[in-house]
Amino acid sequence: MSRVVHYLNQFFAGLGGENAASTPPGVKPGPVGPGRKLQELLGTDHEIVATVYCGDDLAAASPEAMAAVLELVMQARPDIVLAGPASTSGRYGVACARVAAGAARAGIAAVASMHPENPGLDDAGAAVVIASGASVREMGASLERLAAAARKRLAGEAVTEADGRIGKVPRKNVLVDRNAASRAVDLLLARLQGKDAPAEVPIPHFDHVTPAPPVPDPAKATIALVTESGLVPVGNPGRLESARATRWLRYPIEGKATAAAGEYASVHGGYSTVWANQDPNRLLPLDVARELEREGAIGVLHGEYLVTTGNGTTVPNARRFGVEWAAELRRAGITAAILTAT
């Protein structure tokens, strides 16, 4: 008998709609709401031992609430965690994806269910996501697919597109019999013969970022300096990574006329930092920004700069830094930012 933990939002847990969107994380024994039908579909070999729930607002916006949800999930000692179906509900989808991703990170099988257009899809990490219908009216079919995928996952079978799998399928390192050089020659000879031999890496498709329109009146603007150059105070007090950054830092520049040599240094591992360290203004153009501020060409320079290292940084992390920087700068009332890249 395998132990199943089911995650639902406040609505499906029977606690209310939007008015209850701030319901704190909680747990009920056994299946609840759509969980009852799910239990039926899972059959007698699998038991929903607990239903963990949380209000949508809290689950999507508060990392502490999500940590508490995962804590409750783990306390129920699951063999598998199922989340949703979340259909097209954005916050619920994000919550389902993060619960499933958290369980997968802890080494527990996890399947989330949501519509392919749910914005939560990108947050599911290494967890399996199964397509649900767009609305509650398709709940029955959505639960059937979720239950079927859960049974396969528990049996150690691959869950594929044919099972309704959507989103990213995690890629894992494996050792094969032959080295990459000989596999490369095989692939080349096959392609030269016009055979459609399979490649080993999927071609990624990247977003295109539309540049923002020019700042209409720079003399009235509050400007922030942000950079991926790895420039930090000497000694790297915040321990910024030299490559594969997972975070960003902020340092005050209030009252500073220049980024002085000996006061700042770059920890970036992707380029020679010798010249930059001789004059850190080459990375963080504080000296000229102050000049422009004095001249009145720009309004005010923001009192701190934001920094990360752009060297082998994954796209999801880079995207997250962008979202966090944008939120941070908006909160601080910044009109525009100058991003120096290396």
Place this chain on the structure above:
Amino acid sequence: MRSEGSAPGTGSVLRLLSHRVTAVALGPTTRYDEGTLSVSAAAACAALASDAIADFRVSWVSPGDSARIVKVLDVVEPRTKGRGGAGIFPGFLGLPAVEGTGETHVLRGVAVIAAGFLPRAQEAVIDMSGPGAALTPFGATHNLVVEFTPAEGASWESVDIAVRLGVLKVAALLAEAALGAPPDDVVTLPAIPHLRASGLPRVGAITNLQTQGTFKDIFVHGKSFGRAAPTLIDPNQLHDGAVVSGQFGHPALKNPTYVHQNHPVVAELRRRDGKDLEFAGLILAPEPVEAEQKERVSKQAAELCAAANFEGVVITKEGGGNADADISLKMDALTEFGIGSVGLFAEMAGAEGTAPSLVVPPERSTALISTGNYDEVVRLPAVARAYGGATVDVAGAPATAEMDLPTAVLYCSLSPLGAGRLTCREAA
């Protein structure tokens, strides 16, 4: 010797005499006897001596040892062409000449490894046992680890030069011990003839060398290849150390001197030459920093492939994301010439393997081979001893501790030259 067994139209041949090493020791003299290599630490340190270095230390680590080497710089296979090197590592030990003919003695199963701090060098780890050992070619070799303490006041640039030259000298010195011994294996390698008519597809290689300034540079005949144009060379020159690495970034995506000496793509094309392909030649290309230079070099390399009648090319890189462009631009430039190509890429797919794998994919080709995901985390067990440094800073741990490291930190684990057996597959 240089005229022996000439291939048509070339007139040169290289004989590789391999001596297998099955046991190693430190001892009073440096000698090789029936598979046992004994090294005099005093003689090795004398060969290493330099004004830039206060102190060198040498130690052996062997496969299966509970040992870890950290801050790994370069790795060199012991080779010599005679007493005093006799031309091995041209431009460093020998004159900057075109070698790749005559006889070359090789000690198999042994490597000389430089380990210690240099600026710009990213943390690089080799484990001699456990899961890490299976992911690097140097988990399976007996390794003479060379550690060093810089002299007071010496510049890091001079330390880098001294360590590189010293390690090459020690590699030649070790191989010299086997000069009088009967080889275990002799391979005769004729130079690659450029005009043949076998009817088999003519397949060559483009090897991109990461040439991005001091501590991230590659040397050909002793000179930085940074300002060079793509160059067609006799692959036999690699056996004599024409390419020497001084590149210490992206440890998993690094091609140490050892891997150039045993170039996996060249080895594979050699092995299949006359069977299902015709080995058409080897082109070395720099990996410049600037985007427009990457484009220029890529178009020039493609022109050279066309001039040498390549029908297909295996393209390799060194280094991280920006070096993806050095492969992709060449693949696209070759497509323009109607020449097929395959690129070897490592994937930067995030710890969970769900991020986009490449930084710059080709626009007109999909023939990509994966050497594994850079970001996947590997747990390394605690070890009894460590060399090269006291800590692994990226893990915030003592060098001997149990630690979780991204594959990116495991030396040569995603070998861009194709030495490894790692790839990526979609998980169930």
